[in-house]
Amino acid sequence: DQQVKQNSPSLSVQEGRISILNCDYTNSMFDYFLWYKKYPAEGPTFLISISSIKDKNEDGRFTVFLNKSAKHLSLHIVPSQPGDSAVYFCAASAVRGAQKLVFGQGTRLTINP
Amino acid sequence: SQTIHQWPATLVQPVGSPLSLECTVEGTSNPNLYWYRQAAGRGLQLLFYSVGIGQISSEVPQNLSASRPQDRQFILSSKKLLLSDSGFYLCACTLAGNTDTQYFGPGTRLTVL
Numbered sequence: 001d002q003q004v005k006q007n008s009p010s011l012s013v014q015e016g017r018i019s020i021l022n023c024d025y026t027n028s029m030f031d032y033f034l035w036y037k038k039y040p041a042e043g044p045t046f047l048i049s050i051s052s053i054k055d056k057n058e059d060g061r062f063t064v065f066l067n068k069s070a071k072h073l074s075l076h077i078v079p080s081q082p083g084d085s086a087v088y089f090c091a092a093s094a095v096r097g098a099q100k101l102v103f104g105q106g107t108r109l110t111i112n113p
Numbered sequence: 114s115q116t117i118h119q120w121p122a123t124l125v126q127p128v129g130s131p132l133s134l135e136c137t138v139e140g141t142s143n144p145n146l147y148w149y150r151q152a153a154g155r156g157l158q159l160l161f162y163s164v165g166i167g168q169i170s171s172e173v174p175q176n177l178s179a180s181r182p183q184d185r186q187f188i189l190s191s192k193k194l195l196l197s198d199s200g201f202y203l204c205a206c207t208l209a210g211n212t213d214t215q216y217f218g219p220g221t222r223l224t225v226l
Contacts, residue, residue, distance in 0.1 A: 004156075034214070043117070043203050043217030044157070089156060097212030099145060100172075103157040 003027045004092050006104035014112050019077040021107050023090035026071065030092040034101065035064060035075045038087045047088075048075070049098070080111045115140040117218030119204050125224045132177075132191040134221050136204030139185070144206040146187040147215065148179055151201040163187060199225045 005024045013019045021035075031052040036044035050057040050064045050073070057064050063076045077084055087108050091101040116139045126132060138144055148160040159172045161179035169179050176195060180188045187204055204218040 006156075036217075041201075041220065041222065043205075043220050046214045046216070049213060091157075091215075098207055098215045099212050100147075100159060100162060101157075101215055102159070103149075105154075105156040 002105075003030075004090060004102050004104040006088075006090060006107045008107050009105070010108040010110070012110045012112060013080050015082060016079045019075075019080045019084065019109055019111070021075040021077075021088050021090075021109065023073050023075075023104050024071060025073075025092050027092070027094060027102075028071070029094040030102075032093045032097055033064070033066060033073050034091045034093075034098055035062075036089045036091060036103075037084075038089060038106070044089060077109075080109075082111050082113060085109060085111045115144070115206060115208060115216055117204055117206060117216060119202075119218040119221050121221060122219065123222045123224075125226060126194050127226055128196055129193050132189070132194050132198070132223070134189040134202055134223075136187040136189075136218060137185055138187075138206050141185075141206070141208050143184060143209040145209075145212070146181060147205040147207075148187065148189050149203040149205060149217075151203065153200070157203065161189070194225045196225050199223055 034049040035047040038044040048059050048062045048064050050066050066073045087106045089106045090104045118137045147162045149157045151157050163181045177191050202221045205215045
């Protein structure tokens with residue numbers, strides 16, 4: 001049972017444009033969501049998070065939107081840069097903060113010059 | 114700030130051989146510790162988590178086990194490896210008093226032949 005789903009395995013975006021990565025979840029008990037970026041053969045690095053009491057959180061070029069009624073969140077990267085090319089994972093937790101995370105399958109983002 | 118060390122970085126083991134992967138954390142005390150596995154083309158799957166010395170919770174039934182002999186040491190073991198144990202193993206932690214983010218180590222690439 002995949003509780004967190006990233007339905008797009010890959011995404012290709014031109015440099016300077018907006019990248020939008022999507023994530024859906026099924027467990028209504030999830031109340032905290034995170035996005036991680038991962039390069040090959042490295043551990044994931046934290047990008048941005050959002051609590052279920054908010055519908056938007058912004059940090060520099062990264063913005064996460066949460067639609068609780070649709071059980072959907074998205075990560076916007078504006079403007080996209082070549083260094084953003086990586087695999088992006090969304091994760092969710094129902095246990096106070098970033099504990100016992102459930103991860104999606106990941107989306108490979110490629111930024112084309 | 115915290116730093117997570119994992120070793121070895123890569124490992125090739127025959128089927129049926131034992132396994133021991135080690136994770137140590139620097140820069141924090143009393144962290145929650147986690148073991149994840151990423152199989153080829155898949156997301157991160159939580160295997161074990163620990164809230165303190167000797168306290169281990171298993172999330173997925175399997176032939177792996179975990180131990181936490183010291184506050185900042187987390188070990189993943191197996192008595193007999195299976196082909197399906199191949200994958201990228203990640204150790205992670207959340208900080209005591211601040212569970213907003215999970216921090217990940219560099220990972221160990223395990224290939225079982």
